[in-house]
Amino acid sequence: MSKSNMPRDVDSPSKQAKRTLLAPFWNRTENRLRALWRILGAFILVATGSQVLPSVLFSNSDLPPSLLGLTQNIFTVVTVLLVIVIWARYVDRRRLTEYGLHVGPEWVRDAGAGVVIAFVAWGLALAVHLTVGWTHISAVLSPGNAANALPFAVALIAFVAQFLLVGIWEELLFRGLVLKNAAEGFHTQWFSERGAVLAGLVASSLLFGVVHVDQATSLPALGFWVLMGLVLGSVYVITDSLAIPIGIHFATNLAFNNVYGLSNVRPETAEVAAALLRPEFTGPTRFVGVSGLVNVGVVVLIAVLSIGYVAVQYDSIRVRVSPVYTVYSRSHN
Template identity: 35%
Template sequence: MDILATLRRAAWHGGEARVRAPLRLGVGTLLLFAVAVAVVLVLGASGLVAPAGGGLALTGVVSLLATVGGLALAARFVDRRRWTDYGLRIDRAWWVDFGFGLALGAGLQTGIFLVGWGAGWYVPTGTFVSEGSFVAGFAVVLFLFLSVGIYEELISRGWLLTNVAEGLRFAGDRTAVVVATVASSAVFGVLHATNPGATALSTAIIGLAGVFLALGYVLTGELAIPIGVHVTWNLVQGGVYGFGVSGLGVPATVVETRVTGPELVTGGSFGPEAGLLGLAGILVGSAATAWWVRYRTGAVRVHPSITEPDLLPGGEE
């Protein structure tokens, strides 16, 4: 009986009436995978797309629907929280921060392009280049990166970072958030390690990009800034300046750019995220995020919602 009681306490948080963080993460991962499979099968059965195909647009649809569906189930039945508690308590302030994020992501990539162009490392070779219709191709790129910005932030920051931080509260809030930020960012980097042309350096820099994106979340308790930055960082990187986006190409770009500079600096075909220019952009973006939060709120500190769950009725309030 003592063994059973010990196992139950290890798996179940009685005060919160929910399973503990490791199990929440495990079950949530299974839900995300199951919903993704279901979405692909439904789309395939509908005749809209073949289950094994569909290109960039299908990738965006499946990933976004799977994330929203899977996390909606996880929120209600596993995490016992409201869907909006994943950083989507949308109000006027949320949209203001989102606008800042959009501007920051676009500005950072523009800065990277201008520095590289001025140094002769980037050479523009054409404009409004696409594999077919530019308008249709750019629409696909826009939809894809809007989807990516939402679902990757929901998973990596809204769900993963939050659950890890909550599970480590016994170590103190600051330690919990630091460890959760590092852990979720490491996962973020590793998930990009199999992209075409990925290297140890690109994986490390993308991991640091995860810390940059997490900063906007842990300081505000909302995903407005990270989603905004993520969307335009990718969109402007690939759809405007023609860089590789974590090793992936896009079907349409406003400016076609040939990369001629040293790969260590430019990132080569993988994109700026594999080079020192991308690293510089991440550092500047992190400083700009901290400045913005201080400007908006008067302080730079961890938002309490990251470690203090607002659970649905039935557990500890």
């Protein structure tokens, strides 16, 4: 019998039904879960490791605020990194470095640039408040007013370590894992490659804003964190690296809370955290609030400075994150 006349293998009705049922969840071409479930699964596990478990384990701790935050974040980052390492290998089916962690001299340089950009930009925010008369400095080298507050230098070191860990795991999750997977999921006949990356950027930024809803006093205020997510995600998209986003994220948290005291405008944080400068705000909330117009302008400035840096270092501004997934066939070693 010739090959052309040989009977073809035909799936049984039960196999066809199984494939139909699994189709919304399993991508046969890529041999892994579809993007939506990869994102949701990782996000649920990370949320459990970063929010639920620490709140249960450290709810009755009497550690000083700085050490409590550091302890919680060490636990969180170890848990989250463990989740993401396992998820990357067995579910997302890619190397951890493919999220943007190609750490080397250039990566460290870019991260340092992100730190400088954020510190300069948030310093300008405080300068604006002081110049206009919306705030004045009430204390310098303040350890905070907690009953068990640590000396300023020790507390500041603890906050540096804490916010570095936060910057690493949040960027690895929201930009590395969520944005990249969302872009791959959107890359269908309805989206071009650039369109898919843009859609992934918007989706990851909205999710970033949602998880910060507890810090927003209104729906417009929530837009501040969405905007910050868009800026961090845009830098990731044009570099395919987490270096600058991690640098900006780390330095923003540290500058905002412990260097320039810009978060002192919030009643729940006023006078609590150690701060190099502790301002007291008297200006209108729409300008001096955490999500006020001055801070929104600074986020835009961070975007401009970051894009300018990338243009100089990378010689061009273009989309470097690809939504195209290469079927995983490489060694795990």
